[in-house]
Amino acid sequence: MATIETFWPGLRRQPHESARAHMASRVPRAETGDSAAVVLDDLRGRHFDCAEAVFVTDRDGRLEGIVHISDLxxxxxxxxxxxxxxxxxxxxxPDQDQEAVALAALRLGLVAVPVVDHAGLLLGAVPPQALALILRREHDEDLQRLAGISRDGDDIARGALEAPLGDRLKRRLPWLVIGLLASSLATLVVAxxxxxxxxxxxxxxFVPALVYIAGAIGTQAVSVAVRGLGARRMAMxxxxxxxxxxxSLIGLALGSIVVLPVxxxxxxxxxxxxxxxxxxxxGTVSAVIxxxxxWGFQRLGFDPALGSGPICTILQDVLSLLIYFTVVTLLLL
Known part of the structure; x- marks a missing residue:
């Protein structure tokens, strides 16, 4: 039986956000030889914490498969x-990170993710309500990390919204100060x-529109990179x-759209x-950046999302302006 590590061996593990914390142990169980009538009769009158599927095991309790209630x-x-x-x-x-649980559910379309020990024995399952909560937390975490807000404490949202004023400044201000100082490069390019x-x-x-397009393309690439690098390790x-x-294709498409109106x-x-x-x-440069x-943050030993948004914005603004004015100068002067 394959586990999530088979597909994503690089997932981080954090015990305080583990599958065990979201697991429901009272789930419908059946053995491979049981008939549908026997299983349905056994389910009647019982209360389960997760009843969206029946988890099928062998006689020793090792997980063999899943039967959705609708199929039963x-x-x-x-x-x-x-x-x-x-x-x-x-x-x-049980000790795997909650993101592994969410990725398993998304990849295979599971309504509930089974939890097994290292011998394959069924321990329980993560119900759909918990999956929705995990996905929301992971989404909030990615958004804050893209903004350069580092992780501080167990609850990401609480750390960002309820932290003391000094702590908020400590986490956010450094990246924005770097952005403010580096923004002078854009001014120098224009000058x-x-x-x-x-x-x-x-x-x-056309300067504002160009800067916006470059930033939007780069932000999309950063979002994809942060999620992708956190989920798997691939050659760069x-x-x-x-x-x-x-x-290049995005830039070509957008360039083709604007050329006739201009x-x-x-x-x-x-x-x-x-x-x-x-x-x-x-568009091409912003996507690559x-x-x-x-990836560069990751290779240097830092969180791959820490500050990527602010730093990426700086580089995109400067390079897009440099490209624009260079092309304009060559063609018009």
Whole structure:
């Protein structure tokens, strides 16, 4: 029987957020040779903490498969559980991190995730209510980590919302100070191309849109990278090539969309081409940065999401402006 570690061996383990903390031990059980009628009769009049599925075991109590309640109700009375169960399944161990539980549920579409010991004996299951809570907590954690808010304490949301003022400043301010100082680079880039702006004032109209597009593409890449790096370990080369292709295609699509409206409104074909090429270049660079930055944090021994959002924004702004003004200068001057 495969466990979640078979698919995601790099998942972190934190006992205080383990599968055991969410496990319900009173779950419907049956053996492979039991008939549907016998199992249904055994379930009547009993209370379970998780009753969305029947967990099928061998005579020694080792998990063999899962039968959804809907399938059990639709089965013939004499049909054996071995015929009804889904033999391909996954399970988690009690000490595995709650994120492993959520990933198992999402990957296989499970309504409840079985929990087994290292011998494969069924201990219980994580019910759907707990799965929803886990997914919400993991989502909140990812959002805060993307914002550069480091983890502090067991409850991520409480640490962010109820922490003392000094603690909040300590966690958030350093990354934002770095962003403030580094934002001067964007100012220097604009100042460096002052002559380009003076030659064609329309060039300045597209700066906010370009910076936004670059930031949005980069934020998407960071989100994918943070979740992906936390779930599995993969070679960086193929990932970079894939993200390079994705960013290029996104930039090409967006550039193709803007070229005709810009040409029609400003009656300037070269300006329209410059904007389109800048969107293409900014999209490509932003996507690669969004993936590479969390990976770089991980290689340096830091949380791969810590500060990725603020730092990524700085790099995207500066590089997108540099690309834009360079292309405009080459085509228009």
């Amino acid at each position: 109700l639709a089965a013939r009375p004499d049909q054996a559980m071995a015929e009804l169960m889904e033999p391909e399944h996954t399970a988690v161990h 460096r191309f002052e002559h380009t702006l003076n030659a064609n004032v329309a060039v300045a109209f 080369g193929p990932l970079l090539l894939r993200e390079l292709a994705t960013g 040409w029609w409104i400003f009656d300037d074909g070269l300006l329209a081409l410059a904007v389109a090429l800048a969107v293409l270049g900014a 969004g993936l590479a930055l969390p």
